[in-house]
Amino acid sequence: MKATIIDVAAKASVSVATVSRVVNGNYPVKEETRQRVMRAIEELRYVPNIQARELNMQKSTTIGVVVPSLYNMFFAEVINGIEDYLSRDSYSLLLSCAKNNPKQEAKCINDFISRNVSGIIVISPNTENIETNFYEQLVQHQSIVFINSYAKLPNISYVSNDEDMGSRIALQYLLDYGHKKILFLRGINSDSYQIKEDTYIEVMKKKGLYNPAYIVNVGEGNGTETVDNSMYKLMDMMLNLDATAIFTCNDLMAVGAVNACKKMGLQIPRDMSIIGYDNISLSHFIEPKLTTMDQNMFALGTNAAELLIEKIQTGKNKKVVLDNILIERDTTGPCLR
Amino acid sequence: MKATIIDVAAKASVSVATVSRVVNGNYPVKEETRQRVMRAIEELRYVPNIQARELNMQKSTTIGVVVPSLYNMFFAEVINGIEDYLSRDSYSLLLSCAKNNPKQEAKCINDFISRNVSGIIVISPNTENIETNFYEQLVQHQSIVFINSYAKLPNISYVSNDEDMGSRIALQYLLDYGHKKILFLRGINSDSYQIKEDTYIEVMKKKGLYNPAYIVNVGEGNGTETVDNSMYKLMDMMLNLDATAIFTCNDLMAVGAVNACKKMGLQIPRDMSIIGYDNISLSHFIEPKLTTMDQNMFALGTNAAELLIEKIQTGKNKKVVLDNILIERDTTGPCLR
């Protein structure tokens, strides 16, 4: 079996208290004793049992992360950011997938609690359909951080992107290039599409360029079929419309738009400018590389981890809104028509 | 504070043993008493402390998963499979990222051990550069499953894709199309590149087509820069070589190869056939869609989880080898030169 602190104490002929002091270095120990203990630790290959330590200390260095799905690259990149920050602080990451199901989301969280996590990060939480008051009750005993939540509940820290501002930047960029007929591509089942559409309508109206026919809904926006659906949908539309630019709600749709143009023999960006949203790695894997609004998912992750640890340590909540910045690549250019 | 078993016992006027029996349902309890305890549990919102339970029972229901990187969707999809299987058995998943670094891989594993995991799954382990005997020592006290490992160490369970066979299929497919000059693209820091290279060399030698200059190492194979590195590396090489086909160790490299061809004005598949490996979602997002070998990452994950639990429970090791199947898309065709 694995060696315990008692084995080490026996081997070094000291008390367990002394071993603990050597291991944690928080109380003075005579150098000679320390050496003896260290040697015993080496020989027995002793590794402290963190479960026991945390049970005793009534605290934990594990945090839980719930994601709605792992099939979308977006989540992998956010998790990457969380993990990166956490590992620097020697926290561990317990991962659970809610499978796009609010009940499952609650179950994941309860499981985390019974495993004594010191805090929980929920990515794209589903606060609506969940049992009433679930989160309200939860926050009384748990440190919680929401990533990209549209619900505003008290006593929770939030990290999100400023998608309204990002959309303004994207549209202004196209307008500055002289584009007047700008298609807007959105999907269903996410508030973030609505945020962007509201901004699109406002901006275009203000310029006197608004045309409701330019709003295109491609259906499910995060599936494997999103790229193709966007492509086909656009190929239908563009026959009738004379747009010179397309603003899409995410990069998958943008890739679909790029493919549609290729299929229709349109040169990018000469004949058509396309700007995506997210900056998932895919966007610079394709050719031409996508101009897009960077959501910096890694930063979303690191910020969430930072806020959670702050919340755990100080009890203070905070809201962080990240700026989306424009990544100019090869799918946008001046309007030549 | 959170309610403990003692609080519940007090509230229900029973002993902690009775509460424990109710919670675990492993010993008979009078129905009336059970009701009373259940009510107390509800009212106090009691959630058992699994850390304490596991400390007592000397076992754990947490397993650790080490990945080399989260930037390649390959890993997210495998994790998805692991998580799916594990959650059915009420195991929890501790996730750690080794950042493509063997030392970090060992550190992640040691951390898991101190957190008392009942087993560890290592995806694409790096057994070469790691401290001598690290894994040999490890398996004496830990249940380990390797996913896609090249090294064969005793006392470990393995799940892998038959990358040797998959490579044969891919190469034979190209050979059948009449290709004779086939570039081989590989990376560093993963055993799976070596498996494929060995097969490549064997197959090509057998056909009398082997040319060591056709083996191209693009460096890190799972990073954000893998696509571009592959592209630049190939653009250098291809000036001197007259290959008609490229077999790459993963889809990221294949996308790099596609981009290199586009940059050099080569038509795919007319002037160059490219076959990837993995079948990550990216491979059908790009245009032309990638012909590739499907690794069925979800199955890789579920099988690994299954083997690990079997190993934990019975101590038995097993090897599972999954077949890779060819996904024909648009980047391969007959050799026209």
Next chain:
DNA sequence: GTGAAAGCGCTAACAA
């Protein structure tokens, strides 16, 4: 500087 001992929350003999 060091040791003895209480206790973190829980389970499982053993008693009753």
Next chain:
DNA sequence: TTGTTAGCGCTTTCAC
């Protein structure tokens, strides 16, 4: 059926 109690491995007062 139920209660009492001894640990699981660790940290940390409180004595010495």
